[in-house]
Amino acid sequence: MVRKMIESIAGVSNFSYLEDVYNPKTGSSAKRWVIMVPGLGCEWARCYMCGFSTATERLQIGSKQFSKFEILIAYYLGRYITNPASAKPSFVALYNGGSFLNHKEIPAPIQERIIQEIAKIKSVKEILIESRPGYVSEGKIANLQRFLREDQTIVVGIGLECQSDSIRKRCINKGFGKKEYEQAVKTLRSIGAKTLTYVLLKPPYLNEAEAIREAIETIRYAFAAGSSLAALQSAFVQENTLMHQLYLGGNYHPPSLWSIVEVVTQSFQYGPIHIGNLTDEPPPIAIPSNCEKCDAEIISAFQKFNRSQDISVFRDINCSCRQDWMEKIKSL
Numbered sequence: 593m594v595r596k597m598i599e600s601i602a603g604v605s606n607f608s609y610l611e612d613v614y615n616p617k618t619g620s621s622a623k624r625w626v627i628m629v630p631g632l633g634c635e636w637a638r639c640y641m642c643g644f645s646t647a648t649e650r651l652q653i654g655s656k657q658f659s660k661f662e663i664l665i666a667y668y669l670g671r672y673i674t675n676p677a678s679a680k681p682s683f684v685a686l687y688n689g690g691s692f693l694n695h696k697e698i699p700a701p702i703q704e705r706i707i708q709e710i711a712k713i714k715s716v717k718e719i720l721i722e723s724r725p726g727y728v729s730e731g732k733i734a735n736l737q738r739f740l741r742e743d744q745t746i747v748v749g750i751g752l753e754c755q756s757d758s759i760r761k762r763c764i765n766k767g768f769g770k771k772e773y774e775q776a777v778k779t780l781r782s783i784g785a786k787t788l789t790y791v792l793l794k795p796p797y798l799n800e801a802e803a804i805r806e807a808i809e810t811i812r813y814a815f816a817a818g819s820s821l822a823a824l825q826s827a828f829v830q831e832n833t834l835m836h837q838l839y840l841g842g843n844y845h846p847p848s849l850w851s852i853v854e855v856v857t858q859s860f861q862y863g864p865i866h867i868g869n870l871t872d873e874p875p876p877i878a879i880p881s882n883c884e885k886c887d888a889e890i891i892s893a894f895q896k897f898n899r900s901q902d903i904s905v906f907r908d909i910n911c912s913c914r915q916d917w918m919e920k921i922k923s924l
Contacts, residue, residue, distance in 0.1 A: 608670030610679050612899045616821075616864050617717075621899040624683040625716075627670045628873075629663055629706070632697045634690030636724065640765050640796055643830025643874050663702050667709070680715035689873075692721035693732050693748075700735075707746075708739040720788060722749040725768055725776035733785050746785045749823065750776060753792040754806055755813040763795040777818045786821070789814035790868075793826040793855060794847040796835050801924035804851050811859040822859075825868035826852050828876035839878055846880045849890045850917040853906050860903050867894045886911035 607628045615622035634642075676684070686706065690697045710719055719740075728748060736746055750773060754760045757769045777787045791810045794803035811822045826847050829839045838844035856865055870879045870891070881887055889909055896905045 607666070608674045610674060610681060612895075613683060613866065614864060614899055614901045615682055622682040623679055623715075624685055625674055625676045625679065625681040626685045626687070627667065627674070628687045628689070629666045629670070629698070631663060631688045631690065633688075635694055635696055636767055637690075638765050638767065640763070640834040641792070641827055641830075643833050643836075643872075643876075663698065664705060667706050671709075676713050676716070681713070682715060683718045683720065684710050684713075684716055685720040686710070687722060691723040691727050693723040693727035693729075703736065704739065707736045711739045711741060711744055717743060718745045718747050718786070720747040720749055722751075725750055725772040728776040728779055730779055730783055733780065733783055737783070737785070747788050747820070748776070748780055748785060749788040749790060751790040751792075752810065752814060753790060754795065755810040756806060759795065759798065759806060763797045764792065774817055781818050787819045788821045788823055788866075789817075789819040790823045790825055793824060793852060795827060796838055796844055799924045800847060800851055801921050803847060804854055804921070807855045808859045811855070811865065812862050815863040819863070821864050821866060822862075823866045823868055824852065824855060826870065826880045828870060828872070828880065829878040830872075830874055830876050836877070846878050848917050849880055849882045849887065850914055851921075852880060852894070853890065853909075856897065857903055857906060860901065864901055866898055882917070883911065883913040886913065 609626055611624050611626060612621045613624045614620075686692060688698055692698050692703065695703075707719060710716060728750075733746060733748075740746070751766065752760075752770075752773050753764055753766060755770065760766045760769070773789075780787050789810075791807055791814065793807045794800065798806065807824065811824070814822050827835065828846050829835050829844070835844055852867065856867065859865065882890065886909065890906075893905045893909060896902070
């Protein structure tokens with residue numbers, strides 16, 4: 593009954609859960625509590641590959657934004673179901689399908705209340721929120737930091753996606769450039785906060801080989817710019833997006849799982865990388881894959897890598913489709 597209530601409020605089924613991730617400080621696996629809260633949704637909502645604007649429509653009543661009360665209810669019910677006090681997560685990832693620091697999406701008093709409540713969980717060391725770089729400011733971060741203990745840190749996830757301004761503008765329509773990203777990273781570092789940088793593998797209009805090179809270069813650039821962590825998100829196809837139109841016309845296909853392996857093995861030395869999920873809300877209609885023989889094994893290796901950052905998990909994986917992938921990459 594409680595789960596059905598929160599699903600109706602949050603608009604998604606998997607709104608609060610625990611996962612195992614790598615802890616750079618200890619060099620071992622740790623628990624992360626992932627929770628999604630409703631709000632206005634992404635104010636930008638113009639990226640070519642993103643279906644969040646469709647999901648966001650479910651987070652509204654007509655054209656009315658969810659009330660402050662309903663956002664808090666979503667948080668508390670998610671907390672009730674996951675029971676982080678018992679699970680003892682070291683990390684919390686707080687997602688709202690947009691920019692947490694945008695007061696139009698999540699009002700400032702609600703930001704403060706949720707951060708204050710999460711900070712009370714004794715095991716939590718880092719709290720991840722997401723934002724476009726334009727909403728990052730010393731004042732906003734400092735306002736949230738005042739609720740933290742000395743051993744806790746705010747991490748802001750920024751969707752840089754590509755290091756090339758041209759590709760980001762032409763292929764993704766992200767609406768900001770490297771200068772804004774670099775300024776946000778600099779601001780966060782100056783006040784003791786961290787940056788997680790999202791890197792997109794295979795945006796529209798890039799072939800597989802170009803996408804691999806750009807992802808590797810973006811991860812290198814992100815760590816050089818001061819990011820503490822990179823999250824490699826491989827593109828998948830969600831309905832009612834430009835990518836969806838290209839896919840239906842035979843002009844786009846999600847990347848191969850071998851391409852994900854290639855990017856990680858060529859860039860893990862720059863810093864810790866988290867391989868993102870191959871699905872999200874709303875559910876995609878096409879996701880990265882290889883073949884029936886090796887898909888499950890490689891996805892399992894992704895999970896092992898996320899817990900350990902041990903690149904050797906990929907060494908013993910082989911399949912006849914790998915040769916086909918290699919020939920395809922060479923031909924591009």
